[in-house]
Amino acid sequence: MVDAWLLDAMSAYNADSLVNKDGYRGIIQIPGATLEQIIHWTLESLPDEILIGLDADNKRPHLPEVDHAFQGHEHEAGKFAGEGYVLGDATIVNRGDSFSVHHVPEEWTDGIFTESRGPRGGRFIHWLHTHPNAVAIPSKQDAEAAQYTLGVDMILGVQFSPSGPLPWYEDAEGLRRQLQPENVAPVKEKRGWGRWKNRSERPVLGIAPTGHRIHGLELISFHKSGAGINVIFVDDDNLPYGWPFEINN
Ligand SMILES: [Zn+2]
Numbered sequence: 001m002v003d004a005w006l007l008d009a010m011s012a013y014n015a016d017s018l019v020n021k022d023g024y025r026g027i028i029q030i031p032g033a034t035l036e037q038i039i040h041w042t043l044e045s046l047p048d049e050i051l052i053g054l055d056a057d058n059k060r061p062h063l064p065e066v067d068h069a070f071q072g073h074e075h076e077a078g079k080f081a082g083e084g085y086v087l088g089d090a091t092i093v094n095r096g097d098s099f100s101v102h103h104v105p106e107e108w109t110d111g112i113f114t115e116s117r118g119p120r121g122g123r124f125i126h127w128l129h130t131h132p133n134a135v136a137i138p139s140k141q142d143a144e145a146a147q148y149t150l151g152v153d154m155i156l157g158v159q160f161s162p163s164g165p166l167p168w169y170e171d172a173e174g175l176r177r178q179l180q181p182e183n184v185a186p187v188k189e190k191r192g193w194g195r196w197k198n199r200s201e202r203p204v205l206g207i208a209p210t211g212h213r214i215h216g217l218e219l220i221s222f223h224k225s226g227a228g229i230n231v232i233f234v235d236d237d238n239l240p241y242g243w244p245f246e247i248n249n
Helices: 004-019 034-044 064-070 142-148
Strands: 028-031 049-061 086-095 126-132 153-161 213-222 227-232
Touching: 004 064, 004 227, 028 034, 028 064, 028 213, 034 049, 034 153, 034 213, 034 227, 049 142, 086 213, 126 142, 126 213, 142 153
Parallel strands: 028 086, 028 227, 126 153
Antiparallel strands: 049 086, 049 126, 153 213, 213 227
């Protein structure tokens, strides 16, 4: 069962995905339970980034009415492998810093074909990696690693506290997609001996199983050509959270 705050966040994200559909060349559907699992691994692995491999679940084709609603004017059919199927189970493949996370250990790559399959060994169709306390915008290394991706690449940015040695890094150019409930009230954080510290009124979206307070989440997906891929979070029935949406278009 996915946490209530995350359900709200995914519904709000999906509504944005629908409104902005004309800016995207393709669609990817991620189960909510998969996102929740990935957020958990992300926080457990701090301060490292993690690399996650994902395949398409051939038993879960997109619902035609959902594809119809979310495909915009720029949609290109047949753009990537695994298209039209909800993502399957996630697997942690590697952890490390922003450079080493893309260079997968040999037991994952079986030592051969690395030249033709890229530094990640090309074992999965889709890849997701995390940006702990940094925005979800691809770096140069990210764009290079994506050149070997058959499906799509995803980046999950998580803003959390206590942040440890990593302050929030926001100085990047690009299109960002926030993943948070529509109405988040600022929450006063209790500090020290029961005193309220007024200046630390950052919104708290939810508490991770690791005890970290989550202040912001963002997720983007892109094709190796650089084209943006629209993300939709779906439930066990392959319906987007928040469906149906009260939007005229
Ligand atoms: Zn990155």
